[in-house]
Amino acid sequence: MYRLDVGEDAEERPPDRATSAPGGSPNPCDTHRTGPEETPLNEPAPLAVELRGITKRFPGVVANRDIALRVRRGEVHAIVGENGAGKSTLMKTLYGMHRPDEGEILLDGKPVTLRSPSDAIAAGIGMVHQHFMLADNFTVLENVVLGSEPTRGGRLDRTTARRRIREISDSYALGLDPDTLVEELGVGDRQRVEIAKVLYRGARTLILDEPTAVLVPQEVDELFGNLAELKREGLTVIFISHKLDEVRRVADAITVIRRGTTVGTADPRTTTAGQLAELMVGAELPTPQKRDSTVRDTPVLELRGLTVVAGGRSVVDDVSLTVREGEVVGIAGVEGNGQAELVDAIMGLRPPTSGAVALAGADISGWSTRRRREEGLGFIPEDRHRQGILLEAPLWENRILGHQTRPPSVKGLFIDRKGARQDTDRIMREYDVRAPGPDTLALALSGGNQQKLIVGREMSARPRLLIAAHPTRGVDVGAQSVIWELLKDARAEGMGIVLVSADLDELIGLSDTLHVMLRGALVATLDPARLTPEELGGHMTGAREVDA
């Protein structure tokens, strides 16, 4: 452990960011932060949140050790670190979800004891979770008040609620209509509903857990605009992320966590992403740079006029594409534009309304999912908990999942427990899955390790075509680079890969061909070699017409 010398200590630095240009890449959301209205905070105010020597042990492991965190009122304070570094444990401590074994929590300079999230909410701390906790069939108003409903005569007082939500929405420029159904909202709006929920409960300090993970660049800009509004109103934001460029754009101060402890603070103005990454992982920031083209001539997957109609509209609209051996075909698009349905249709999980799917020349349109898998389709699903893994089953059973008919997990009609266990051991070794053993339950693994298990499992079957949907979503930098390397190796060996992702760097860096999906149709085919994330983002939102 060493203390970082990049930038001065956060709390000593006057927060006059308004005049300072952020370093690094061009920054489209700069304007959000350069307003003249930014409150000067030069007078010594008590820290909004201070953690001193927080240590949290779980049986056999120290999840947090001697954590020091100093967050000033009215700043955006980023906490960065790999998945599994202890960010979540720390935030759970701060949100009262468990109590630290040692150390103090000070809010506005006063020591507090947080026994439950309600204590934290009462103390003005709110949490915006990474996965939204919203009821789709409720309106924005109902979602926001859920759990702390204003009542009049025992009934929900919609008038008061509506007025308060409008006030919140107006003063922080959230742009919410209280009476819209949440199911009609996009991801960015849903996130703003979550923020409104927290503000409605009177939070003065907001914890945002990986808020940009589900957003496209334009939505990220909007979010950062919202954060600037919050800051302007004197609220404090604790921003958890491992996307270093974003952190450097939005944060006033950065605290880095590695292996359960704070290893340093950094000034986003003077610290490069590389330096931050080095702090986080002790290694260079991985980039998904691919090597030379390995595209061969033989097509492995051909889609012709694939159309899926659901709910009266074409969620996949006349999609035709070809994936050749050794080729990575990227599918870019804002989530919910038919990528998931396209993947389902290729996997045989959803019958296409029309069109054909061919694998290595054979028409597989009528095949079952199992047959498709047996004949060489590999699948890394976008939501591993829903489609990729059995949480309450041991790892060796998860090794079998999706490969129930093939060695080494089965012998004839029977499960080969020994073979499956041994092969799970091998996957754990070769793909760096950190777990006590094959008998561990899958739910005991971190997201990155679960994902590495899935990738290892699918790769082990040597598929001809791999469908990788968001293969590095929610995994840490280390696991991310491992997975990228694996995909690149597989590509070099001639595997065809369909890569669906929301990570534009990943798409641009890994793909040989890039299609943009908008409202179910492929609207543009782009050359990833000459493309910036900003351009791609423009295509994804339909702002740019087909020009490629």
Next chain:
Amino acid sequence: MTALRRIGPALLAPLLAIVTALVISGLVIVLIGESPFAALRVMLDFGDTPAQQTQAIVVIVNRAIPLFLAGLAVSVAFRMGLFNIGVEGQYRLATIVAAAAGAAVALPGPLHVLLIIVVAMVVGALWAGIVAVLKVTRGVSEVISSIMLNFIALGLASYLLTGPLRGSPPGASIITTAEIPESGWVPGLNGLLTGVGLAEPRTEMYGFLLVAVVAGLMVSVLIKRTRFGFDLRATGLSPSAATASGVDARGMVLKTMLISGAVAGLIGLPDLLGTSHHYGTEFTTGLGFLGIAVALLGRNSPLGIALAALLFGFLDRAAIPLQFEGIPASVVTIIQGTIVLAVVIANQVARQITRRQAERGSAQAVAPPSTGNGSTGGGQRPGGGPPPDDGPTTGIGTGTGVRNASGDARQGAGA
């Protein structure tokens, strides 16, 4: 040691539940003005003579055999997340048809019995198959359709009994099917009891015990060791993940219900082939519903179900002696009911505990042995939580209306 650690939590929940249920039942007995300790004494009193004691054991085992089969039938479907509430109708219909078929033919001993068993299994499977077909083709909830089919099955059985399959003389007070010839009877196992030095009981222990044991072993192997069983359990744990892995959800529903129904068809046979030799208005009822309770108590594992069936048999035996002591027999029902309720709660608690243990285990798996300073000793403890072997699938997997915005509601669970 490790085995104890492994199954400890699995045993803890049912034991805790039984103790809780006994305490509650004791309070009820106090409330009706009787002594709970007297009741306990009666329940544990198997009689004075060795013959009486063996007899008590035979009564318990004979009651436990059909309960075990009922629990087994329910559990097969449970493991896949299907609720076969229709076991009651399946076994009643299967038993009357099997009884009539057995009475209608004359075959050499083992073949005759085999025919009756096959007929019962086929009828049970077909009746359960209706539920599956309705679910797969029309999306009818199996809970609703299997309950409804119970009424139809009972009505149909009554019609068959009073009409085409009636074997008793007109005007007889008890209507039955015709008697199965002796070649279709299953001999008792009392030779086995006296062989190990126990006194000769008054009634025979059902030879069908062996069939039940074989059925239990087969189901156990099927679920735990075969590909089919893996698909079944995977579907029970996560229908979406199973479908994505290539499991044909519709086919699994059909196959699982057929197996469940086939096992259900066996439930009436211990009594039919062991003592009564005909199906009549006095034939044992309610076994199908008790089977649900037994499966819950046994946490869907064949061994657990066997223990649960023995416990229920033990409690049922006490019903008559309790009445001699002036304590209503319904005390037994109260105990059984509270056990089931307590088990459902205890299972959920145990499940959360194992889950939390496992999740805590995760932190240690993630944190690599720290390099540099040695402040976190590298002592990695093996093993997160012990795996709940027979997954507590009793937690009913209904979606909560709230879901993540990221995972939209494509394709509901399974079919």
